Amino acid sequence: MCDAQVVVYENDYEGETIGGGFPAWNWGGGGADHTATFADYDGNIVVEHRSNVVGTGAADNRFGSKWDLTLSGNTSTDPSRYTVSFDIRNVQGGWDPIDLQLFVVTEEQSGSDDNGYGAAAASFSQADGWVHVEYNLADLNVGWWQGQEWVLNKQRWSLEVGMPWPGLEVATGTTFEQVWLMDNLKIEMQLPPMVDLTLVVNKDTNEIKIRNDSGAPVSLDYYSIESAQSALDPAGWNSLDDQNYDAGVPTDYSNDGIVDGADLGVWQSSYGVDDMADANGDGQSNGSDFLAWQTNLGALPTAADGWIEGGGANASVLGELFLNGASTLGPGEEVSLGAAYDSSVFGTADGDLEFHVSTGESTTLGMGAVVYETGAVAGPVPEPSTFALGIATGVALLSLRRRSGV
Secondary structure: OOOEEEEEEEEOOOOOOOOOEOOOEEEEEOOEOOEEEEEEEOOEEEEEEEEEEEOOOOOOEEEEEEEEEEOOOOOOOOHHHEEEEEEEEEEEOOOOOEEEEEEEEEEOOOOOOEEEEEOOOEEEOHHHOOEEEEEEHHHOOEEOOOOOOOOOOOOEEEEEEEOOOOOEOOOOOOEEEEEEEEEEEEEEEEEOOEEEEEEEEEOOOOOEEEEOOOOOOEEEOEEEEEOOOOOEOOOOEOOOOOOOOOOOOOOOOOOOOOOOHHHHHHHHHHOOOOOOOOOOOOOOOOHHHHHHHHHOOOOOOOHHHOEEEOOOOEOOEEEEEEOOEEEEEOOOOEEEOEOOEOOOOOOOOOOOOEEEEEOOOOOOOEEEEEEEEOOOOOOOOOOOOOOOOOOOOOOOOOOOOOOEEO
């Protein structure tokens, strides 16, 4: 598995018109007004924030800007995967150093309240020159006044950079011109590590399959499929839970519903020959599988010994997990999830599905590739069973297929 960074927004302002206004809510407070324009500074175009400060004795003097951004490719909802960076320079004025604060906010839908977090204020001295700052969104812990429910996979974000509330006191009769600059704004997203499993989506039949396209076995103990545009069909979803896929105690090699002497016979005939008594998913029937059988002798399966649907399945997310084990797909092997895709949302175009997977190797959730295909499948798509509204705690039905365990 590997990680990568992608840029979801970037602006060095070199394409802007010098003297043009910075498109933002450029606010001021108390005796501080505020003008923000694009300016030439040492041959580079930057955003210049300028305020004529007139002291009144009140402690409410401050200024800053709040503006909207349109991001692209920001698919994650995890704050820890985003970093915001830019350059700041305090040029002149009576505030030396000047305290500035970043807020990052989103809105759940157009016209709703902004929600998000900010960083603690940082101080910038004029002697420092240009200062590069970088914030990981997971480290922002100052709540936005309207709310803190981020929706980070929305295209529209808003940033606010300015002096913190409530402001600073400036003595009556004191006046000065404060100027600070901003440049090279960038927002990056860290991609989840990639796993060697592919989500195959048929736009004609609506079937979704999980397929191992690698040359080695791959295990999974959790997956979720997400669609920002609600292109999933929970009614057509034939979950692994519905199929009783790999359900059962790993050491029930005979598939008779209990770990007993019959399983020892299977292990003896499979030892060093095949994987029919492979409890730990290493592809072999060996001594470790005997020890696992011995430890579990007399065990009966529970709901945790199979796949369990996650609650709240809807057109935006489907998912399930395997608590006490995992399923392993061999090279080229695939499993169908039924007609879980709603092709009416995107028509003939590819959809927006995301495939998140845990292989059980770490606590980090990985991402699998998503491919779209057309054409009828060779065989019929399995019909989904009754949609599960809850998880039974009784004995799970057993499949005839062996699974890996933990």
